Amino acid sequence: MFIEQFKHIYFRLPIPARLILTILFVMFLFGWIIHLVEPKQFPTFFDGIWWAIVTGSTVGYGDYVPLSTAGRIIGILLILSGGGVITFYIAMFSAFTVKHEQDLSEGRVEYHGKNHIIFVGWNERTKQLIDLTLQHNKKTDIILIDQSLSRISYQHIPIHFIHGDATDDSILEKANITEASRVVITADISKDEKKTDHYTILTSVAVRGNNKDVPIIVEILSTNQIENALRAGANTIIRPNDFMSSLLYHELFKTKSKPFETILQLLASNQFHHFVLPENLENMPFISVLNEVKKNNYLLIGIIRGDNWKLNPPADFILEKKDILVTIESW
Known part of the structure; x- marks a missing residue:
C-alpha cells in the first residue's frame, strides 16, 4: 500500500523534482552500502554519502577511496549508475531552462505575481504606454495579453507576455487577473471600428x-x-478619435499664432478620459464637479449626455445621473 502511494506521488512530480529525488536516493544508498562494506575507510554514514556524491559526479577528490575488491566494485557501479543519473539531470536541467525561456517568449507561461498591470492588445500605443509605465513605475510588473503576436523577447521588452484571446477565462487566469491592480484594453485602429469596439x-x-x-x-x-x-x-473610457479630430480641425484652420500652437502641444501631451458621473456628484453644478475631479488631477472640459456633447457648459449647469465626464489627465 505504501509503495503504491509513493509511486502515485512520485510520478506526479515534475521531471526535475523526480531526478533530484532519484539522485538523492542513489547517493544515500551507495553511501550507506560503502559504509557497511568498509567501515574503517568510511567511519560514518556521512563520509559514505560524501564519497558517493564526489564519485558519482566524477569530481573525485580522492580523500575517501575504497580499498577492498567489494568496495571498488561498488565504486564502479556507482560511476555507471550515479554518474549517468547526474549527467542526465544536468542535461535535463539545461533543456528545462531553455524550454522555459522559449515558453516565456512565446507566451505560454502563467504569471503568479500580484498588483500587476494587464495590457490587452499590442500596437504602437501599447508600446508607448509600456515605456511610460516602466519609466515612472519601474517596480510594477506588466502583463501583455495578445493573440496576434507569436513571441516577445523578454530581454528587449521586460514584460510578461501571454499569447491568447483576452475574452477567454483561461487566458485571463494565466495573467492572474484576480490579483491585478488594473487592466488597460487598447483598440486596434487597423481593423473595423465596430468589430474592434465589440471585442x-x-x-x-x-x-x-x-x-x-x-x-x-x-x-x-x-x-x-x-x-x-x-x-x-x-x-x-478613452476616445482617441475625438482628440485627434479636434487637433486636425485646428491644424486645418490654424493661424500662424505661436501661442495657439503651444496650446496644441500642451494638449497633445495629455489624454482624453471618459468616465461616468459618480453618484456623489449627481445633481451638482458643473463648477462644483470640476473642482472635485481636479483633486484627482483631472481637468473637466465637458460632458456627454446621450448622444450630445456639451463642452465647457455654464458654471451653474446641473449634471445628471448617467452623464459621462470628459476630462484631460495631466502627468
Missing part, C-alpha cells in the same frame, strides 16, 4: 466577470459604444 466590450465583460473590483481602462473608437463599455464594467 473591447467583450473583453471588459470577461475581465469584470473574473475580477469585480479591478479598474478597467478601455479605448473606444465609436461614440455610440461608450455606454455599452460602461455597462460592460469599464471604469474609464
Whole structure:
C-alpha cells in the first residue's frame, strides 16, 4: 500500500523534482552500502554519502577511496549508475531552462505575481504606454495579453507576455487577473471600428466577470459604444478619435499664432478620459464637479449626455445621473 502511494506521488512530480529525488536516493544508498562494506575507510554514514556524491559526479577528490575488491566494485557501479543519473539531470536541467525561456517568449507561461498591470492588445500605443509605465513605475510588473503576436523577447521588452484571446477565462487566469491592480484594453485602429469596439466590450465583460473590483481602462473608437463599455464594467473610457479630430480641425484652420500652437502641444501631451458621473456628484453644478475631479488631477472640459456633447457648459449647469465626464489627465 505504501509503495503504491509513493509511486502515485512520485510520478506526479515534475521531471526535475523526480531526478533530484532519484539522485538523492542513489547517493544515500551507495553511501550507506560503502559504509557497511568498509567501515574503517568510511567511519560514518556521512563520509559514505560524501564519497558517493564526489564519485558519482566524477569530481573525485580522492580523500575517501575504497580499498577492498567489494568496495571498488561498488565504486564502479556507482560511476555507471550515479554518474549517468547526474549527467542526465544536468542535461535535463539545461533543456528545462531553455524550454522555459522559449515558453516565456512565446507566451505560454502563467504569471503568479500580484498588483500587476494587464495590457490587452499590442500596437504602437501599447508600446508607448509600456515605456511610460516602466519609466515612472519601474517596480510594477506588466502583463501583455495578445493573440496576434507569436513571441516577445523578454530581454528587449521586460514584460510578461501571454499569447491568447483576452475574452477567454483561461487566458485571463494565466495573467492572474484576480490579483491585478488594473487592466488597460487598447483598440486596434487597423481593423473595423465596430468589430474592434465589440471585442473591447467583450473583453471588459470577461475581465469584470473574473475580477469585480479591478479598474478597467478601455479605448473606444465609436461614440455610440461608450455606454455599452460602461455597462460592460469599464471604469474609464478613452476616445482617441475625438482628440485627434479636434487637433486636425485646428491644424486645418490654424493661424500662424505661436501661442495657439503651444496650446496644441500642451494638449497633445495629455489624454482624453471618459468616465461616468459618480453618484456623489449627481445633481451638482458643473463648477462644483470640476473642482472635485481636479483633486484627482483631472481637468473637466465637458460632458456627454446621450448622444450630445456639451463642452465647457455654464458654471451653474446641473449634471445628471448617467452623464459621462470628459476630462484631460495631466502627468
